[in-house]
Amino acid sequence: MDRILVVDDDVLILQALTRILENEGYDVVSHSEPELAAREEGLSVILTDYMMPGMNGVELLGALAARNPKAVRMLLTAAADFKVASKAVNDAQVYRLLGKPWSLGELTQSVRQAVEHFHLVEANERLTFEVAAKNAELTAMNMHLEHLVVERTTGLLDGLISALDSRDAETQWHSRRVSLYTRRLAEELGVRGRELDVIEQGALLHDIGKIGVRDSVLLKPGPLSPEEWAEMRMHPEYGYRLLARMPYLHEASLIVLQHQERWDGKGYPDGLRGESIVLGARAFAVADTFDAITSDRPYRKGRPLKVAREEIARCAGTQLDPKACAAFARIPEADWERIRARVEAMELEEAGRSGLLRSAAQGGS
Ligand SMILES: [Fe+2]
Structure with missing residues (x-):
């Protein structure tokens, strides 16, 4: 009362x-x-x-x-x-x-x-107190959900990449290097926050559509026939179709779709030109060129950074976005070295793991 x-x-x-x-x-x-x-x-x-x-x-x-x-x-x-x-x-x-x-x-x-x-x-x-408490609860729940999405996305992407890797060896480490190179380059171009994660994911998955290319084409040792090339050139669209169904990968899927486009419009699948290509795909193209030049290939050793710098400067305005090329030139060599070392460490760790698996399997037989 x-x-x-x-x-x-x-x-x-x-x-x-x-x-x-x-x-x-x-x-x-x-x-x-x-x-x-x-x-x-x-x-x-x-x-x-x-x-x-x-x-x-x-x-x-x-x-x-x-x-x-x-x-x-x-x-x-x-x-x-x-x-x-x-x-x-x-x-x-x-x-x-x-x-x-x-x-x-x-x-x-x-x-x-x-x-x-x-x-x-x-x-x-x-009520004010209860609303504040509920809000805090919701914020915590949201953070947890976001964390879960990130965790599951990472797991899913890892699975996709190793699925491709099991058919086309070497893809995985190339993809990992290029994704981190692309992220660094995007950062230099002023990209911040979640957008950087999207760009990294898109670059990581750029060749995922090769899962849809037949072995006889994907793994063919000799030169490809025109029909085989046509099939190979479908991989950006295959990749796009695979990822566009997952809403949280939609933005990344655009990078996958456009990763073979060229600044001068001579790329594929759509012959997009200049800034009509998403920034992530333009940054990717520079990072991919850089990795192609500096990584070891079965038929030759990787060449030094200086060669990559010259080649990238030469392609500015034709194959590559000149702004992305200029950003590339500003990044110190130590940054690239650090990324490369990080991926090498991942590769060694993975090799150790599968070595252990193999010896465990042999021991058991
Ligand atoms: Fe590709």
Whole structure:
């Protein structure tokens, strides 16, 4: 039940107020001495006379504030004190001012509204708190989900890459190097945040469509016939179709689709030109050229960075985006070395793992 404190030094008035409010169904605490009233707590509403000996109503409300911070305060005042009392109202210390003598209807209605106000404020505070708590919960849940998506995407991509690798050896490490090179280059081109992850994913998967190219074409040792070339050149579209079905890989799938396009429009599948090719695919083209020159091939050793720099500068504006080439030229050699070393370490670790697997399988047979 709502606890209402009533204070008036005039005992007759106090009794009348108490009776009226008890009839309204409230738990009424009454005091004729403000000093005693000041010790009360657990109040929903305080109704006090203004003019009292020793302590006036505004002072009493001030004294009660610490123990009853949310109590709704009402001041009873005779017309003569109206000016002082209304200052208290204007200072927002008092919810409502009641005149003396009061009308019964005005008194009971004002107290009812004060009690309602008390509950509204309380409910509002509780809801605000609950909303904040729910929000924090949702934020945490979202972070967890995002983390899960990243984790599963990484797992899925690793699976796709090794599926391709099992048919076309060497693809995996080339793809991993190029994806990190492309990311570094995109960073130099001003790309930030999630967009960098997308570009890295697209570059990693660039040749995934080769899964759809027949072995007789993909693994053919000699030169390809025109028909075989036509099939080989389908791989960006195969890759795109594979990935575009996964909504979170859609952006990356555009890089896959466009990774064989050229700045001058002489690439495939669509002969896109200039900036109509997505930035990730333009950065990829530079990174891919760089990797092709500097990596060891079955038939030759990788050539030094200087050769790659010259070749990339030569292709700026024809095969390659000149801005991406300029960005490439700005990146220090140590950055490329670091990426290469990182992928080499991954390769060694993988070789160790499959070596262990193999010896375990032999030991068991
Ligand atoms: Fe390709």
